[in-house]
Amino acid sequence: MSDTATSPAAPPPGGQPAGGRQRPSAMRLRFQAVSGTLASIPITLFGLVLVTFFIGRVVPIDPVLAIVGDRAPQDVVEAARLQLGLDQPLYVQFWRYLGQIASGDLGRSVMTSNPVTDDIIRFFPATFELATLALIVAVLIGIPLGVWAATRQGSWVDQGVRLFCLAGHSLPVFVLGLISLLLFYAHWGVLPGPGRQSIFYEGMVDTRTGILTLDALLAGDWGAFQDALLHLAQPAGVLAMFSLAYIARMTRAFMLNELKSEYVTTARAKGLSRGRIVWGHAFRNTAVPLVTVLAMTYAGLLEGAVLTETIFSWPGLGQYLTVSLLNADMNAVLGATLVVGLIYVMLNLLSDLLYRLLDPRVK
């Protein structure tokens, strides 16, 4: 829900596999690691639910208020309180909630009066679409920039990239968003304004996946697809700018580390081309920690960016989570938090698997 798509610099995953005596077979090692990660998922999610649940109960907002409204007579308020089980001790409430989610029911949001699962299915695709495009742009620009800066350490290029990253990282997203709207939309008129599509296409494409660009393609409506993509450009660009700065900085740091290594000196002494050294050797070795950085960046983007969503009128998970939180709509908050938690865990798992693919030592 934050706009800071970063998590503290994640350490490179896993320890180095113990070399030497009695090395277990690669297959077994992989299986153990994966099953270990899988086993940790429920524990992580349990912790998440526990903390969120209790924070939700100490918020000084009466959750009944959102259900019956400010005007309801006291007997209606009490009935709603009983129905929610709020008269029970906290641990009983928590136990009930656990039982409920174990049976796959996230409960009903009091703000939208829909099942939380339905709400998430409605809001998540918009965020998914935005986050994915933002990540693609950030990777395509951020990695080359980082590598470039590392190979020219200390030069004006390096300083320029550093300044750019600093700006991208420290300019608040809402400032970037508004500047972008002012220039590209209001001043030059080359990109459309806030929203996911132009009114011309409103209601023209059936909702199948909720990912508008994909829905337009599925419907074979090329115009609607272009329109949706144009509407994505600004919010995705702004979010990408932020992630890009982080990715470029991390890439630069990883690359510098590799370029100082002895094998690079050896390769140079052997007369390998600079391109081979940088991309073929040094960059390949940064791939492992970089995957973790990308996975965490992606997870950060997927939890929704409330400021970007507000400025660009993007109906995503960030807005949903924020509005629910401000109304003490705990089912919605817990449901959305669980989804975000699940995203983090799954992406972590994915980067672990990728790490095994990228690191030949595990093969």
Add this chain to the structure above:
Amino acid sequence: MLTRRSVLLASAAAASVPALAAMGMPRSAGAQTPANVLVFAKQIDDIISLDPHEAFEYTASEIAGNVYQKLVTTPNSDPARLEGELAEKWEVSADNKTFTFTLKQGPKFASGKPVTAEDVAFSLSRAVILNKSPAFIINQFGFNRDNVASRIRATDARTVVLETAEPTSPSFLLYCLSAAVGSVVEKATVMANAQKDDKGGDDLGNAWLKQNSAGSGPYAVRQWKASESVMLDANPNSDTPPKIRRIIMRHMADPSAQLLGLQRGDVDIARNLVADQVKQVEKDPKFSVQYARKASLMYLSLNQKHPILSKPEVRQAIKLALDYDAIQKNIVPTTYAVHQSFLPAGLPGALTEHPFSKKTAEAKALLAKAGHADGFEVALDYFSGAPTSDIAQAIQANLAEIGIRLQMLPGEQRAVITKTRARQHDIAMVRWGSDYFDPHSNAEAFSINLDNSENAKNRTIAWRASWDIPELSRKTLAALKETDSEKRAAMYADIQKEHQQVSPFVIMLQEIEVAVSRAAVKGFDMGPMNDRHSYTNITKA
């Protein structure tokens, strides 16, 4: 060899993906909206349901007002006057308990079928049986799930009879029926879409009507996407056909984005501009600004459990310490007006006098008389957003001048309400919107508190301030029961005058709804309640 050029090329290629895509595209950006489509930019994430018997939120009420018709309504040119919308005429029995409505011939649902008495009786009963948030507006006449079949009935194709439990002021009943909850839905369509519920009954089409419509108003709901957009199409069979074929309401949370959209021509009417933006476009001939008084008040609630605040002199001193005009002019020049009585201007019987203005010396003298010449310290709860936080600071400065030191407690809106509902505040700055278009809506809230105990059933605004007022409550109830409309209005005027002087409420401001449209867009008719904003006569030149 990695050269500068190769990296530049790689970056440029990546950066140009969206740009390249943009070049071959239709220029949707910056185009004017089509002539037969009207685009509103509005914060619409308050919509929970479009079912008029369930919805109670601002945007949904406004949509209900344009999609459905009621038995009676009030014209925005003269909001106190009642006129028939679906009803041609009505009669009241001598005992003021039986109300007989005769329907007009002509109104038709979007399906093409005429509106019948059966539809009207079904709709009002449906509101009672569903018993959702706005149901109390109708239920207060003694209807409930068990008796509604006999008390609300269609006696022939054009006649509907309502029997109230007690003698009822006709204006009170009619104003209540003019609320969005009095909307008439088409029985056949709604019941064809009813779903079974878990108790063996059905939902009276509630799940379907949340997203669709079955009304006789000028528009019909085509599509609603939560927090994204609402689309309405003209009802081809309406007896009041609209000029514009399609209305699109786009959710734009950010006022700056709304203004940009308006300036680009992508938006025809922006609904949530803030004061300084309104100022900016006010003098621009390309735009026209419309104002409407909204039935929403901002006031201070002084908790009477607080030993100092319960002294009449202290309450009066606070009322005389505030610089209402300066607050209004400097902080909310276009979005609020000074208002000091509990009935907002625009509602029948509203008192528009302003007896209070900043009189520091007088206020100080009153404090001294109460034994607090050196002032005292007290907490103020308020919503931390704009513009309330600025207003709170102005109040802090005003009260400091007479020696009252405010301890500022900013919080979330619902947190502040939760606190006042539990009577735990000292002073709280709160907003209150009227529920329906009758003086009783606010009179009940601000001047009835028959049981001041902790376990009271009816926790009105007066109860939340622990204000024990048996006498004033009786007067307010008497006004409710008065069947002569003029006498009734006069009684409310008296109650408000007394209330201004003695109540622990410092009523300060009334909200103004602002709509900014492109100059070519005309005819958006705004009323004192959200369900009175009409799109029927909107035109685009």
